[in-house]
Amino acid sequence: MSLRLPSEIVVDRFLPTARAMLAAELHEHDLTQQEIADQLGVTQAAVSKYVAGDSALNERFSDNRRMRETMSAIADGLATGELDQYEALAELLDLIREFEDRGPICEAHEEAMPSLQGLGCDLCVRGRDDAVLAERDVLSTVREATRTLENEPAIVGHVPNVGTNVGTALPGATDETDVAAIPGRIHAMRGRINVPANPEFGASQHVAETVLAASAVDPDVGGALNLATSEALLAAAHEAEIDPLEFDAEYDTRRARLRERFEERGGVPRVIYHRGAFGVEPITYVLGETAVEAAALATSLTASAQTETRE
Missing domain, CATH: 3.40.225.10 (Class II aldolase/adducin N-terminal domain)
Structure with a gap:
């Protein structure tokens, strides 16, 4: 059995795709690669790969309509100054919570840990309570x-x-x-x-x-x-x-x-x-x-x- 935490799915699969999508969106707003790197907390070299399309996207997330809308909204807000990084982080966390509630993160978690399949698992959302058991x-x-x-x-x-x-x-x-x-x-x-x-x-x-x-x-x-x-x-x-x-x-x-x-x-x-x-x-x-x-x-x-x- 493969014991995987949902946070690993967020870090390994969701976050790289989110960063690549945000970098591409910010690039469309004419931010320099260094400015994008400063916004995302990554290196300029990483942004160069994102912008060039050299980073593989996880299609489970990149093809998701809600994901695309959120990345676009965050990029627009950061580029125009309507969102600060605190507010951008709040948007990302809201999306993660939504995706953990039987959404794409939950699906990816079941894929990585097959013993969860068919359980209707919502452990991330509700915790280990009597109703879940x-x-x-x-x-x-x-x-x-x-x-x-x-x-x-x-x-x-x-x-x-x-x-x-x-x-x-x-x-x-x-x-x-x-x-x-x-x-x-x-x-x-x-x-x-x-x-x-x-x-x-x-x-x-x-x-x-x-x-x-x-x-x-x-x-x-x-x-x-x-x-x-x-x-x-x-x-x-x-x-x-x-x-x-x-x-x-x-x-x-x-x-x-x-x-x-x-x-x-x-x-x-x-x-x-x-x-x-x-x-x-x-x-x-x-x-x-x-x-x-x-x-x-x-x-x-x-x-x-x-x-x-x-x-």
């Missing part, structure tokens, strides 16, 4: 759930045409951005499960709505995944002593209607389903305390359903 736990839970699905061959035959997603909600979740799921959904390809990306918050609408509706009635339910509805799957649920709850496939008021159905039932069963509608594929949701629990139940049900179908 809770988000990491949720993301880790979804990754573990996807591994469970990948290791059960029977799941493949129950992935709907629209794809499967699996999600877990943060404690006290109130909207879709509080639920982590898989961007692009999970699909069955060549007899295997394909997980296209690491989990992210806000990556699923329908699984998130299902989890939120369920947790509003039963706070112990925080995870869910969707499968294709089939008689074999529903029969497997009954065999597992689960009484599946049928609900309307209507999408516009899904969350509210689901909550009503749970309240009518007097609780949240671990399997709910609808039989589809015009243009809507029949879908079954398997719920659990977390995505891991939902995935474990889903693999058990699909394996049972597959055995039943063969018999």
Whole structure:
């Protein structure tokens, strides 16, 4: 593992590009190379390389619109005297903070330290607080759930045409951005499960709505995944002593209607389903305390359903 501090990314990748861009902008204002060197705190020889284009730019930063606008504004201010160096530094620090908040610096940090990828890391912005740790736990839970699905061959035959997603909600979740799921959904390809990306918050609408509706009635339910509805799957649920709850496939008021159905039932069963509608594929949701629990139940049900179908 490569342990890299975000400050190293700023020094090694952001700052050289920022200086080169500022030097080029100040040169356009007819400042001499020595004047530019004095403004940037570098040598005249370094400015000569910047102006000649001999310094490689990091395209992640140099191609960024916000970066170009800020460098231009700082150069204009320094050249005209409207900004002093304190104010120019403040502009740069504001840009760095913005780029550290899941921006280009964050991207470069993940590239340099792959173990951060998929964590939705914002350690630079928020520090090591309880909220950050809770988000990491949720993301880790979804990754573990996807591994469970990948290791059960029977799941493949129950992935709907629209794809499967699996999600877990943060404690006290109130909207879709509080639920982590898989961007692009999970699909069955060549007899295997394909997980296209690491989990992210806000990556699923329908699984998130299902989890939120369920947790509003039963706070112990925080995870869910969707499968294709089939008689074999529903029969497997009954065999597992689960009484599946049928609900309307209507999408516009899904969350509210689901909550009503749970309240009518007097609780949240671990399997709910609808039989589809015009243009809507029949879908079954398997719920659990977390995505891991939902995935474990889903693999058990699909394996049972597959055995039943063969018999």
